[in-house]
Amino acid sequence: xxxxxxxxxxxxxxxxxxxxxxxxxxxxxxxxxxxxxxxxxxxxxxxxxxxxxxxxxxxxxxxxxxxxxxxxxxxxxxxxxxxxxxxxxxxxxxxxxxxxxxxxxxxxxxxxxxxxxxxxxxxxxxxxxxxxxxxxxxxxxxxxxxxxxxxxxxxxxxxxxxxxxxxxxxxxxxxxxxxxxxxxxxxxxxxxxxxxxxxxxxxxxxxxxxxxxxxxxxxxxxxxxxxxxxxxxxxxxxxxxxxxxxxxxxxxxxxxxxxxxxxxxxxxxxxxxxxxxxxxxxxxxxxxxxxx
Numbered sequence: 001x002x003x004x005x006x007x008x009x010x011x012x013x014x015x016x017x018x019x020x021x022x023x024x025x026x027x028x029x030x031x032x033x034x035x036x037x038x039x040x041x042x043x044x045x046x047x048x049x050x051x052x053x054x055x056x057x058x059x060x061x062x063x064x065x066x067x068x069x070x071x072x073x074x075x076x077x078x079x080x081x082x083x084x085x086x087x088x089x090x091x092x093x094x095x096x097x098x099x100x101x102x103x104x105x106x107x108x109x110x111x112x113x114x115x116x117x118x119x120x121x122x123x124x125x126x127x128x129x130x131x132x133x134x135x136x137x138x139x140x141x142x143x144x145x146x147x148x149x150x151x152x153x154x155x156x157x158x159x160x161x162x163x164x165x166x167x168x169x170x171x172x173x174x175x176x177x178x179x180x181x182x183x184x185x186x187x188x189x190x191x192x193x194x195x196x197x198x199x200x201x202x203x204x205x206x207x208x209x210x211x212x213x214x215x216x217x218x219x220x221x222x223x224x225x226x227x228x229x230x231x232x233x234x235x236x237x238x239x240x241x242x243x244x245x246x247x248x249x250x251x252x253x254x255x256x257x258x259x260x261x262x263x264x265x266x267x268x269x270x271x272x273x274x275x276x277x278x279x280x281x282x283x284x285x286x287x288x289x290x291x292x
Contacts, residue, residue, distance in 0.1 A: 050074050108131045180204045
């Protein structure tokens with residue numbers, strides 16, 4: 001029975017791998033090739049079987065689930081359908097396959113979907129870096145759940161209205177601090193400089209503000225000393241600078257305000273009346289009168 005059974009057994013099931021290999025090379029039955037690709041004990045035969053498979057759904061299943069990295073790679077190399085590649089990029093169990101899949105996608109709408117919805121951070125980042133269309137980037141910058149993806153996307157957005165929307169509404173200070181760099185409306189920048197709860201965003205907003213009344217308000221009242229320090233650079237009124245030099249509770253801010261003062265009468269007043277010793281000493285040195 002065993003001998004006769006072997007006579008009728010297909011050659012692609014033969015115990016001899018050389019016979020199986022030759023038989024597999026001649027096969028075109030997709031179902032049989034898929035079974036061999038998934039289940040044969042010989043990796044070389046599995047690779048040959050994969051090369052004969054044209055059904056991209058089958059290839060995707062192998063690419064997503066096979067435990068052999070070479071088999072996964074060969075399977076994914078046979079896939080050209082970007083929807084299938086996107087599914088692999090989002091859902092495959094193995095990182096190498098996810099990375100290969102996302103790099104095979106060129107359709108920016110598909111890349112946007114991956115950037116917003118893939119489960120794995122690296123895949124999302126690769127996807128957004130492949131997008132150049134500003135409309136698509138704006139969509140990602142607004143709606144992706146991943147902070148890093150939004151931050152990367154917003155760098156490519158030039159539409160001022162989109163940037164204003166992001167800088168006013170994005171929950172991440174990291175994203176807002178990038179978005180604000182593309183905004184040149186002083187009214188918007190003033191609003192952000194006064195209201196944003198992240199000091200780096202307020203600091204970035206200052207670069208486009210020239211209104212000294214606004215800068216004075218920020219220099220006097222912002223809770224962050226680096227922001228107050230930056231605001232001083234736009235203030236020329238020495239009376240204002242003197243008041244800040246005498247009253248600010250951070251030495252860096254007091255001394256920076258003092259450096260903006262050239263009027264010796266004002267400096268002498270600081271030397272005599274300031275509460276903080278560091279600024280009094282600096283004022284005395286600036287005046288050059290140790291008797292003050």
